[in-house]
Amino acid sequence: MRRLGFKLALAVGGTALVTIGVFAYFNIRAHRASLLAEVERHANQLSELVKAATQYDMLLNQRQRLQRSISGLGRQQGIQRVRVLNDVGRVIYSSDEAELGKSVDKTAESCTKCHSAGRPLERLDTKERTRVFRQASGRVLGIINPIYNQPSCWTAACHVHSRAQVVLGVLDVTLPLDEVDKDIRGGAARIVIFALSAMAALAVIIGLVMRRWLDKPVAELVAATRHVAGGDLQYRLQETRDDELGMLARSFNHMTQKLSEARLQLFQSDKLASLGRLAAGVAHEINNPLTGVLTYSSYLLKRTEDRPEIQEDLKVIVRETLRSREIVKSLLDFARQSMPRKAEADLNGVIERAAAVVASQLALKKVRLVKSLDPAIPKAVVDADQLQQVFINLLVNASDAIGPEGGTITVSSAAKDGSIELKFADTGCGIPPEKLSRIFEPFYTTKGQKGTGLGLSIAWGIVNNHNGTISVDSKVGAGTTFTIRMAVRS
Amino acid sequence: MSAAGLLVIDDEPVICEAVAKICGAEGLPVDAADGGAAALTLLQGREYRLILCDLMMNGMDGFQFLAEASRRGVAAPVVMMTGYVTLDNAVRSLACGAADFFAKPFTADELLAVVRRGLKYRELLERAGAGPRLGAAGSRGAGAPAPAAPPAYVPCPPSRRRLGYMSWASVEAAGTGLVGVTDLFVKTLGGVKAVDLSAASRELVQGERCAWLLAADGSRHAALSPLSGRITEANPALSLEPALLEKDPYFGGWLYRIVPSDAGRELENLVSCSSDRI
Numbered sequence: 001m002r003r004l005g006f007k008l009a010l011a012v013g014g015t016a017l018v019t020i021g022v023f024a025y026f027n028i029r030a031h032r033a034s035l036l037a038e039v040e041r042h043a044n045q046l047s048e049l050v051k052a053a054t055q056y057d058m059l060l061n062q063r064q065r066l067q068r069s070i071s072g073l074g075r076q077q078g079i080q081r082v083r084v085l086n087d088v089g090r091v092i093y094s095s096d097e098a099e100l101g102k103s104v105d106k107t108a109e110s111c112t113k114c115h116s117a118g119r120p121l122e123r124l125d126t127k128e129r130t131r132v133f134r135q136a137s138g139r140v141l142g143i144i145n146p147i148y149n150q151p152s153c154w155t156a157a158c159h160v161h162s163r164a165q166v167v168l169g170v171l172d173v174t175l176p177l178d179e180v181d182k183d184i185r186g187g188a189a190r191i192v193i194f195a196l197s198a199m200a201a202l203a204v205i206i207g208l209v210m211r212r213w214l215d216k217p218v219a220e221l222v223a224a225t226r227h228v229a230g231g232d233l234q235y236r237l238q239e240t241r242d243d244e245l246g247m248l249a250r251s252f253n254h255m256t257q258k259l260s261e262a263r264l265q266l267f268q269s270d271k272l273a274s275l276g277r278l279a280a281g282v283a284h285e286i287n288n289p290l291t292g293v294l295t296y297s298s299y300l301l302k303r304t305e306d307r308p309e310i311q312e313d314l315k316v317i318v319r320e321t322l323r324s325r326e327i328v329k330s331l332l333d334f335a336r337q338s339m340p341r342k343a344e345a346d347l348n349g350v351i352e353r354a355a356a357v358v359a360s361q362l363a364l365k366k367v368r369l370v371k372s373l374d375p376a377i378p379k380a381v382v383d384a385d386q387l388q389q390v391f392i393n394l395l396v397n398a399s400d401a402i403g404p405e406g407g408t409i410t411v412s413s414a415a416k417d418g419s420i421e422l423k424f425a426d427t428g429c430g431i432p433p434e435k436l437s438r439i440f441e442p443f444y445t446t447k448g449q450k451g452t453g454l455g456l457s458i459a460w461g462i463v464n465n466h467n468g469t470i471s472v473d474s475k476v477g478a479g480t481t482f483t484i485r486m487a488v489r490s
Numbered sequence: 491m492s493a494a495g496l497l498v499i500d501d502e503p504v505i506c507e508a509v510a511k512i513c514g515a516e517g518l519p520v521d522a523a524d525g526g527a528a529a530l531t532l533l534q535g536r537e538y539r540l541i542l543c544d545l546m547m548n549g550m551d552g553f554q555f556l557a558e559a560s561r562r563g564v565a566a567p568v569v570m571m572t573g574y575v576t577l578d579n580a581v582r583s584l585a586c587g588a589a590d591f592f593a594k595p596f597t598a599d600e601l602l603a604v605v606r607r608g609l610k611y612r613e614l615l616e617r618a619g620a621g622p623r624l625g626a627a628g629s630r631g632a633g634a635p636a637p638a639a640p641p642a643y644v645p646c647p648p649s650r651r652r653l654g655y656m657s658w659a660s661v662e663a664a665g666t667g668l669v670g671v672t673d674l675f676v677k678t679l680g681g682v683k684a685v686d687l688s689a690a691s692r693e694l695v696q697g698e699r700c701a702w703l704l705a706a707d708g709s710r711h712a713a714l715s716p717l718s719g720r721i722t723e724a725n726p727a728l729s730l731e732p733a734l735l736e737k738d739p740y741f742g743g744w745l746y747r748i749v750p751s752d753a754g755r756e757l758e759n760l761v762s763c764s765s766d767r768i
Contacts, residue, residue, distance in 0.1 A: 295508035
């Protein structure tokens, strides 16, 4: 598996490599160019200095003095060679006395600049007078400085030069570049090291960030999807992050919440429907045999009033048969949830009517009923009688949950994206989570003998018949809220 | 032949035998028929004081038997027996002319209470000189005669609608319903000594027991609710003065105020008291 983090690190690393590489390349080049320019300027200055220092001796034609000065200059640190060539290329002065009198090859590297066209050039820019070439000792920079004919030259007492000459000779100074090259190499190495360490740091940071911000939450999400796929719809992710993955986690939680609600509703309606059919079938089949048992046993009971020893036993038979009858009957009550007869109605009005019905009962229990009804909710197509029964049921349940010291029931209605939401919230004892998932089941009651355990499952059936949903939220000790959502056109 | 006995019609032999035994022990001769056709054959030869008929039978069912008996002018009131499953049908059978019904399974005492009440009803009818009780209400049974008015001791106001001859209901302006028992029902009990009412917030179902009435002879009788709905108030005056049921059954002697759950449909099963006034 090519992990997303790895791919991202690769992409960022590649981009960084190119960026830093290009930057380093140009940086090195600029560094090199500026160093060379500095050396060039220095060489030019030096060359002009030599020319100025030797001009007087030249005019006086003091050849020994000139040769001595040039030899002295050539021995200076940072100068490799100083020489003067005459107009035909013979070395007339040089710090390297061995080449005195020799003619230079016009095709030699140091001469090509001026003589490339085959004839001597008369004027040269400073830039063009310098050239870098390679010798056995390393790179060197040569600068030539043409010595132009001046009035003082042709009027000098020696009369060596005629007035017609333009260039009398060339001063050729050569400087070694080994120091500069070392500097350039050092700079380049520093930049390369910087670039490499920057890239390494980037890679580490991206790796850590990916692990923290991407790998971990993605792994959590994957684990959560496995839980849900395995049927655990109660599994929830932590919703602590505020980035896109946090959004995904919240969306995931919302999805599983909706899924689990939908599953519950589906499960519930399926269960209720099959239970209803079963109840009707069982009741039908069992009624006649039960009638036989009940009639005969009660008849025997009447006939044996003088025989107390069998009376007790017969009473048990009658009592238990009557109990069976009640069970069958409540099963059928449950199965007989007639189809709603719907008409357009104002749900606030239905709530008001339900509240009026239980008002005295609530007052007796010191329960305060707060109604926060939105008058703007649209009318709904409902069976008002059935819904009123549901509301009364919820109100009575809420007041039952509130202890003898009293409490508050808050009923609210609001329009919410195309549907109507009704809430019945009490400040009662609450329902523990293990009971909460069962309260809509038929015959499940928390009221002991007082309740039949059918109220909420009938309420559920009625709301379901209206294509609505009923859900519950509860906190032990804080209270319970039932929420009914109904489409405006159900 | 004197009309002294009972006729029980049921396709379950055990029911017929049980009814025969229980009523026989009380001195009431019982004939049994295993279906509507057999019953009609028996009815050709003799008269009965009272007929007990199962509603759901193979072949001719209770409704068909009622219609046929009505057509033949059978004088005996017909009391329907039914399981809870077919309570809706039982209630409709009252609108089709059945005098009363009771639910299976039943105890010997419950059976005897219904039978005694039925016999008393027959007696009251004969005393009033009225004809047979059979008939149809509303759209049901186009060819059947209109339901004859039961003998009225306290007139039933036209705003009330009754379930059989036993209980009445009316829907008030606020949408709530008022429920009570008829004067005739109280008469069949020979007076009421005590009333046992259900608590508020309980659900009533049309045709199901909504209160126990203790008759003068000590027997307990179930009053059947004429409408379904949730009780909002039980008449507090009745526990202090049960005789209100006899003296003022249609006003002061009401049993419950309810929030009807399906009044529109259920009212069709009831017969308007205005039709009682001829």
